[in-house]
Every structure is written in C-alpha cells, then in structure tokens.
Amino acid sequence: MMAKWDASGVEIKSQRLRLKLFTADDAAEIFAAITPSITRFMQWEPPRSPTAFAEVWRSWLVPILDGSDLHFVVRSLADVRCLGLVDLHAARTACPEIGIWLREDVHGNGIGREAVAAVAAWASNVFNPDCFEYPVAEENVASRRIAEGLGGSIVETRSNSKYTSVVYRIPNSRR
Secondary structure (H helix, E strand, O other), rough: OOOOOOOOOOOOOOEEEEEEOHHHHHHHHHHHOOOOOHHHHHHOOOOOOOOHHHHHHHHHHHHHHHHOOOEEEEEEEEOOOOEEEEEOOOOOOOOOEEEEEOHHHOOOOOHHHHHHHHHHHHHHHHOOEEEEEEEEEOOHHHHHHHHHOOEEEEEEEEOOOEEEEEEEEEEEEOO
C-alpha cells in the first residue's frame, strides 16, 4: 500500500476513456444521467432533485481526499462526454469493492468492462490489494459479464430490498 495519498491529478486513461475523481463541477452532468431504469439494479433510488443529489455527492468529497472511497467520473476521450461513474469503495483494504453505472445510451459497447478494468489495473498498481469485490444483481447479465471477463468468480450471494445479488471476487492482475 502507498504511504501517502494525493487525490490531485489522479487520472486513468484507457483506449476510449478518461477517468478522473469526482468534483463538484461534475455534479450536474452526473445527475442528468441518473434514471430510474439505470438504478433498477442499484441499491439506491435516483435522487429526486439536484439538491437531493448534492447531499449524496457532498458525502463523497472527504473520502476522496483521504483515499478511502473513490468515485471516478468516466468520460469519453473522443468528446469528453460524461458516461457514468466507477466507484472504488474501501480502497485501502485487502479487497476493495468496485461498482459501476453508465448512462443508458452507452450500454452494450464494452465501455463498462473497459472502465472497470482500467480502475482495477490502476488500483492494483497504487494500492496492491489481494483482490476486488464486485457485487451485481443476479439478473444483471451484462454487468456479470464484466466481472467474469476480468477473471471474477462468485463467492457470495446477498439480498436487499430490491434484488438478490451475487458477489464476484476479481483477482489483482499484478499477482
């Protein structure tokens, strides 16, 4: 694990994407992309207003600065358009949790796998965890394929008020 965390300047690039840590400047674009159908397989419901969303994203800022919980805004390299978020929860633990949501109009193009793979590779280099957890709704076949494509295997089943999920364990690619 790294000794000192500096959130400034963190940027991850892949073939088609640029991922940077969330800032208040990203809030309006993120809020505009959150729809009820996107949150179908999320534990949370879409915020009803920008003010309600502000309560959520403000809670992200301190954990981003201390490196414990990271929210990466996914943008297209081609046009800088906001495509969604990839989260790395409990980033400094032995098995951080990765989560993703993308705007509906980019589903089915491999963007999710590319974004998750980029964050996992970056985190493997920076934090060197044993593995990553990737919880996903049992019915969310596309998201399950992301984990499986990265070598993930199911280690647990969980239930919440919206759905049953399976938890994949994705290996650290450096080990």
